[in-house]
Amino acid sequence: MRFDGTESYVATDDLTMAVNAAITLERPLLVKGEPGTGKTELARQVARALDLPMIEWSVKSTTRAQQGLYEYDAVSRLRDSQLGDPRVSDVGHYIRRGKLWQAFDAPGRVVLLIDEVDKADIEFPNDLLQELDRMEFHVYETGETVRARQRPIVIITSNNEKELPDAFLRRCFFHYIRFPEPEVLARIIEVHHPGIKPALLSAALTQFYELREQPGLKKKPSTSEVLDWLKLLLAEDLGPEDLRRDSASLLPRLHGALLKTEQDVHLFERLAFMARRQR
Template sequence: MKFGSTSSYIASDDLAVAVNAAITLQRPLLVKGEPGTGKTELARQVAESLGLPMMEWNIKSTTKAQQGLYEYDAVSRLRDSQLGDERVHDVRNYIRKGKLWQAFEADTRVVLLIDEIDKADIEFPNDLLQELDRMEFHVYETSETVRARHRPIVIITSNNEKELPDAFLRRCFFHFIRFPDADTLRAIVDVHFPGIRESLLTTALTQFYEIRETPGLKKKPSTSEVLDWLKLLLAENLTAEDLKRDARSLLPRLHGALLKNEQDVHLFERLAFASRGRV
């Protein structure tokens, strides 16, 4: 099993090496990088490239590690017992299987995405250490041990909102997705918009990188945002000439696709004002 770029996803050489190394080592792949650099999409593309089904566990601030294993619905069992329901005699009727359990019992190997693990409580990663390491866990209500039939390929994403525990990091293969350089970004654009006019693409990407490198920017636009921007430019049938920025604001055309808060919009307006003052 070897992962590489797909028809809809450009994987850099170092990213492909990281994915394949994690598969070889049978370790979870921990992927960090700016929001919008394709961390979540990576798992989908690994599954597509290797011809495997995918399971997705989206983590929220309220998510507990136990939910990935199973949840025992004691309240429903109590209610059913009061109603005389025969289901109460089998506790298995009240156990809800989590994503890890589903991945462990799958008939074939799967790609399991644990998305944005840093959103959860700081203890969340530690609570999954043994399960991800040994690929098994115990169900106390039924006194059974669930073991993985086929070791899943586990991909974990993080936006670096919280530091992850060292004990957890030791069990992962780590990769940081760097923001693509101009050549790689061109290749990514070509996948999504084949045949885009060269003059439009050159002008658009020049402006895009200038925006990203502007000092004081609160949120740099990402890969997904430049793709949205290009989609709008094509929908409006704009040309390279149309992209010339107004000296009064320096804001790019359709800037709402790139700048996502008022501080950054005001930054370009202030820069334009300062530029006019120097003239």
Template structure:
């Protein structure tokens, strides 16, 4: 099983190496990077490239590690017992399988995405150490051991909101997705918009990277936001000439709501425009 990218996903050489190393080592691949750099999409494209089924476990702040294994619905069983339901005789009727259980018992070798693990409680990664290492867990209600038929390809994403425990990191192969340079970004744009006018792309990319380089920005625009912006520029038929304007009153680019998602950053550009206008006044 090797990953060499797909027609819909531009993977850098070091990312391909990381994915294939994790597959060879049979260890989870921990992927970090700025939001919007394609961490979640990576798992989807790896599954496509390998011809493997994809199982997605999207983590929330309330998610517990146990939910990835299984959940026992004692309340429903109690209610059914009071109603005389025959299902209560088999406790398995009240056990809901989690994504890890599904991955362990899948017929083929699946790709398991554990998305945004840093959203959960700090103990969440530690609670999965044994299960991800040994690829098995014990079901107390039935007394059975669920063991992986074959180790799934596990891809874990993090936005660096919390530090992950050292014991967890030791069990992973780590890769940081660097923000794409202009050449790589051009290739990403070409994949998503194969017929787009290159003059528009050139001006949009220039302006996009200028915005990212503005000192003091709280949230820099990401790859996904650039793609949204380009789509809007095409829908509104805004040409490269409009993007090239240097009018001090228009420092914020057209349709900037696709790129600038924070009121502090909007105010920052307004202040810069004011300073530019003031410096341009005759003395």
């Protein structure tokens, strides 16, 4: 069982090494990186490449670790008891299985994605330590212990919004997805926009990296954003000669696909204004 990327996902050597190391060690793979660098898509492509089902747990700020195991619906049971429903005698009717339980109880191996773990409370990762380590947990309402039939391939993503506990990090294999170099980004673009003209690709990438490396930028454009930008350029049938920046603002054509904050738009407008004053 080895991951080497797919025809629709360009994986660098160090990324494929990290995925395969985590599979060999039977440790969760913790993937960090800028938003839009393909962390979530990695889990989907690993599942696709290894021909495994995928279970996705999208973490929110209100998500609790217990929800990944199970939830006991005491309110429904109380209501049913008042109505004389015979199901009340079996507490199992009121247990809702979470994503970890689904992964543990799957008949075969699955890929379990815990997406954006850093969105939740700081205690969230700590509350999952034992379950991810031992691959089992106890259901107190029924007295049963749920054990994984086969250890799932666990991929955990983080946007680095907050620090994760050391005890949690110790149990993971870590990989940081760096922003791709121009050669790698060109390969990614070719996958999504096959046949793009080299002159347009070269001009667009030059402008994109100049934009991305501008000092003072609050939100750097990511891989997904440059793909959207190129899709718009192709849809408008623009050529490399059409990519000249607006001299009044220094903003690129269709800049709304790349710049996502008013501060960054104003930054380029101020730079253009300062350049005009210095003439």
